[in-house]
Amino acid sequence: MIELGSAALTLAFLTALYAIVAALIGRDGDRRWIESSRRAVYALCMLLTLCVVVIEIAFAGDDFSFNIVQQHSSIETPTFYKFTAMWSSQEGSLLLWAWVLSIAASAALFATRAKLREIVPYATAVMMGVAAFFVGLMLFAKNVNPFAGLDPAPADGVGLNPLLQHPSMMVHPPMLYSGYVAFTIPFAFAVGALITRRLDAAWIRSTRRFALIAWAFLGIGLLLGARWSYTELGWGGYWAWDPVENAALMPWLMGTAFLHSIMVQEKRGMLKVWNVSLIVATFSLALLGTFLVRSGVLQSIHAFGDSTVGPYILALIGVVLIGSVVLISSRLDDLRSERRMDSLASREAVFMVNNLLLIGLCAVIFWGTFFPLISELFTGDRASLAAPWFDRYTTPLAIVLVLFTGIGPLLAWRRVSWRSARRIFIWPAAIAALAALLLALTTDAASNPWALALFAFGAFALTGLAQEFWRGGAARQAVSGGSMAVAMVAVAARNRRRYGGYIVHAGIAVLLIGIAASSSFQTNRDVSLRPGQSTVVNDYRITYERPTASVNDRAFTFGAVLDVKKDGERFALLNPTRRYFRPTGTPTPTVRSFFAGESTSEVGLKAGFKSDFWTAVQTDISGIERRARMADERFREVMAVLAQRVQRDPAQAPAAARFARDVLDRTAGRVAELYSSQAPAATFRVIVNPLVSWMWIGALIALIGALIAIWPSAEARRRRVTSLYGARLGRELSRA
Amino acid sequence: MLELLIGAALLALVVIFVTAPLRRARQSGPIVDPEIADLEARKEAKYREIRDAQLDHAVGKLSDDDFRRQDAELRREAIEILKRLDRLQGRSP
Numbered sequence: 086m087i088e089l090g091s092a093a094l095t096l097a098f099l100t101a102l103y104a105i106v107a108a109l110i111g112r113d114g115d116r117r118w119i120e121s122s123r124r125a126v127y128a129l130c131m132l133l134t135l136c137v138v139v140i141e142i143a144f145a146g147d148d149f150s151f152n153i154v155q156q157h158s159s160i161e162t163p164t165f166y167k168f169t170a171m172w173s174s175q176e177g178s179l180l181l182w183a184w185v186l187s188i189a190a191s192a193a194l195f196a197t198r199a200k201l202r203e204i205v206p207y208a209t210a211v212m213m214g215v216a217a218f219f220v221g222l223m224l225f226a227k228n229v230n231p232f233a234g235l236d237p238a239p240a241d242g243v244g245l246n247p248l249l250q251h252p253s254m255m256v257h258p259p260m261l262y263s264g265y266v267a268f269t270i271p272f273a274f275a276v277g278a279l280i281t282r283r284l285d286a287a288w289i290r291s292t293r294r295f296a297l298i299a300w301a302f303l304g305i306g307l308l309l310g311a312r313w314s315y316t317e318l319g320w321g322g323y324w325a326w327d328p329v330e331n332a333a334l335m336p337w338l339m340g341t342a343f344l345h346s347i348m349v350q351e352k353r354g355m356l357k358v359w360n361v362s363l364i365v366a367t368f369s370l371a372l373l374g375t376f377l378v379r380s381g382v383l384q385s386i387h388a389f390g391d392s393t394v395g396p397y398i399l400a401l402i403g404v405v406l407i408g409s410v411v412l413i414s415s416r417l418d419d420l421r422s423e424r425r426m427d428s429l430a431s432r433e434a435v436f437m438v439n440n441l442l443l444i445g446l447c448a449v450i451f452w453g454t455f456f457p458l459i460s461e462l463f464t465g466d467r468a469s470l471a472a473p474w475f476d477r478y479t480t481p482l483a484i485v486l487v488l489f490t491g492i493g494p495l496l497a498w499r500r501v502s503w504r505s506a507r508r509i510f511i512w513p514a515a516i517a518a519l520a521a522l523l524l525a526l527t528t529d530a531a532s533n534p535w536a537l538a539l540f541a542f543g544a545f546a547l548t549g550l551a552q553e554f555w556r557g558g559a560a561r562q563a564v565s566g567g568s569m570a571v572a573m574v575a576v577a578a579r580n581r582r583r584y585g586g587y588i589v590h591a592g593i594a595v596l597l598i599g600i601a602a603s604s605s606f607q608t609n610r611d612v613s614l615r616p617g618q619s620t621v622v623n624d625y626r627i628t629y630e631r632p633t634a635s636v637n638d639r640a641f642t643f644g645a646v647l648d649v650k651k652d653g654e655r656f657a658l659l660n661p662t663r664r665y666f667r668p669t670g671t672p673t674p675t676v677r678s679f680f681a682g683e684s685t686s687e688v689g690l691k692a693g694f695k696s697d698f699w700t701a702v703q704t705d706i707s708g709i710e711r712r713a714r715m716a717d718e719r720f721r722e723v724m725a726v727l728a729q730r731v732q733r734d735p736a737q738a739p740a741a742a743r744f745a746r747d748v749l750d751r752t753a754g755r756v757a758e759l760y761s762s763q764a765p766a767a768t769f770r771v772i773v774n775p776l777v778s779w780m781w782i783g784a785l786i787a788l789i790g791a792l793i794a795i796w797p798s799a800e801a802r803r804r805r806v807t808s809l810y811g812a813r814l815g816r817e818l819s820r821a
Numbered sequence: 822m823l824e825l826l827i828g829a830a831l832l833a834l835v836v837i838f839v840t841a842p843l844r845r846a847r848q849s850g851p852i853v854d855p856e857i858a859d860l861e862a863r864k865e866a867k868y869r870e871i872r873d874a875q876l877d878h879a880v881g882k883l884s885d886d887d888f889r890r891q892d893a894e895l896r897r898e899a900i901e902i903l904k905r906l907d908r909l910q911g912r913s914p
Contacts, residue, residue: 498873
């Protein structure tokens with residue numbers, strides 16, 4: 086198996102290099118070479134798929150002759166997680182990068198097989214250059230070959246980090262990587278357009294969908310990461326401004342700016358320099374994200390990402406940036422706008438403001454993320470910027486962004502007259518003012534003006550978007566009749582890109598309202614309770630009913646049953662727990678060894694539309710550890726007797742091992758029972774998080790909107806007519 | 822030895838698949854002219870712009886005057902694309 090994987094990986098590298106050469110030979114018009122280079126990309130995809138299949142078979146079959154399997158899995162690792170253990174390793178992540186890129190490149194080249202004749206060869210060369218870089222890293226860099234073998238093969242593996250054994254972690258890394266990787270496609274076509282000076286909107290039209298897919302994948306990845314943090318890390322938040330989180334957020338923000346500004350180029354022939362610069366920045370930030378996850382240069386909760394490939398990725402970022410700047414500078418004449426902006430009261434003007442806000446956010450996050458390195462460079466001390474610093478600068482920018490998220494969709498391209506503007510804005514502005522007034526009078530929202538402003542702007546955006554659907558439906562109804570609901574669906578189906586975008590905007594507005602409410606009006610309390618004791622947090626009476634404890638081969642689980650009452654009625658019965666994992670492969674297993682490995686939190690959560698009741702437990706295990714030490718001393722005595730017996734009669738070794746295992750299990754079981762019967766006080770973090778569910782719901786709405794916008798519309802079908810131009814135009818327009 | 826055999830087999834498969842187009846006679850022209858495909862794409866984009874303007878007008882974002890001016894300009898640009906398409910395809914309107 087190792088031989089098959091190694092051969093496929095080596096061949097993948099050669100195939101990527103061949104694709105570059107064939108594409109460049111074919112750039113002068115011999116379609117056979119272009120076709121051959123495209124086939125080489127498909128072949129690369131098949132070879133890397135073979136590599137992934139080989140690795141997955143090795144994980145599933147506990148083949149510890151593979152170093153990657155031995156280091157990141159074990160016999161005890163649940164089967165479900167064995168299939169996802171590949172990307173917890175550095176070499177597996179690199180393979181995932183290259184594999185996803187080969188799939189995206191194949192799809193892009195298939196979609197453009199009859200288009201962009203001049204650009205495609207260069208785009209192929211760029212995509213395959215990136216693919217060859219990552220495959221080359223696996224083959225030539227130190228300790229990152231996924232097919233490195235171990236001889237003789239160990240009997241068991243080290244195991245998968247327990248923190249990564251969470252359903253979100255199955256999907257979170259591949260989603261983030263797919264997002265990073267898919268931005269390679271618009272970047273490669275932008276470079277192709279720059280080289281060939283074909284700088285109209287053709288490259289944008291052919292790659293816009295890939296940029297949107299990348300944006301959606303990155304968004305899902307961010308969301309799953311936030312969900313994992315909320316339910317698994319036990320600190321109570323979903324976003325910690327951790328460097329690796331920020332590294333994924335930055336290309337997402339830059340990609341959002343790109344998706345908006347390319348519309349301006351498509352519609353108005355403007356912002357050409359801006360667009361190629363944005364996609365270069367987005368792709369560079371995607372590479373930077375990969376670098377940060379894998380380099381370990383900044384302190385992060387993603388400490389499992391230690392790496393040896395950081396300097397190489399940094400070098401690639403340097404090449405991308407320098408090469409792109411030189412290329413853009415040499416094409417400035419061709420990048421001149423075809424038109425000027427007609428009016429500030431136009432959609433393109435709002436998109437410009439929106440772009441500046443997104444880039445401002447990105448710049449703040451970039452500065453905050455890299456401040457430790459910057460401060461070390463200038464002062465010799467590594468100083469970090471904490472969450473309050475990020476909040477101080479990102480909050481006002483995010484609030485204004487919500488306002489422009491609402492204004493943009495309401496305006497037409499080119500120019501909006503004042504009379505039209507008044508008609509369009511009156512309802513959203515009135516509802517926003519009313520919402521602000523009501524919230525100020527009936528809640529404590531006025532105590533936080535930023536939050537109040539965000540709620541008002543959110544109401545403005547949502548009302549404006551609802552109005553867009555209503556007016557679109559009414560226009561359709563006037564022509565076709567039928568009910569308003571059917572008319573609204575029909576107009577959205579006919580204009581998927583526009584209305585999909587509106588739904589994304591609505592989702593983002595809802596998401597930001599959820600973030601503002603949960604971060605500004607959260608109640609967060611740490612309380613220490615003994616079994617039977619109660620405390621009150623907000624409207625909730627919390628009683629520590631009883632402790633819970635269990636043990637299995639992999640972990641001790643200590644927890645608490647909490648009875649939560651509201652208005653005298655049972656609101657929830659929660660069981661937050663803390664798990665202590667025994668490191669796999671401990672030479673002489675003992676009870677105490679369980680407390681030498683990783684520990685994770687399983688939170689008690691009662692989610693609701695109005696608020697979430699969230700709790701995590703921090704158990705006091707000092708008493709348990711003392712008992713475990715005593716138990717281990719007894720256990721060692723038993724082991725010494727067994728060892729003497731085995732020395733006298735080696736045939737008794739298997740029976741002795743079984744007996745020792747049985748003694749250890751029973752001892753661990755007694756320690757668990759002891760905790761249940763004599764549990765000390767436990768510390769509970771109790772959080773009441775208002776409207777936080779709307780954050781997840783908003784993200785889901787945005788995702789649905791993105792899917793609608795990505796889906797090809799009926800108008801993409803080709804039409805053939807032979808009438809006079811004017812009549813023909815009218816007829817063709819009326820068809821889709 | 823096994824490694825060599827596997828490598829050789831994979832190499833043979835890849836070479837046969839990738840070089841198949843090179844074994845054909847040199848192709849004089851594409852099956853679908855990419856320039857026509859590009860123009861078709863530009864035509865679709867222009868149609869989309871016209872429909873967008875129509876919808877903006879219908880929902881009250883564009884005044885009658887602004888709409889008339891924009892629509893005429895967009896249609897003029899669309900007709901230019903249609904003419905270029907017809908010239909390439911060697912046909913009349």
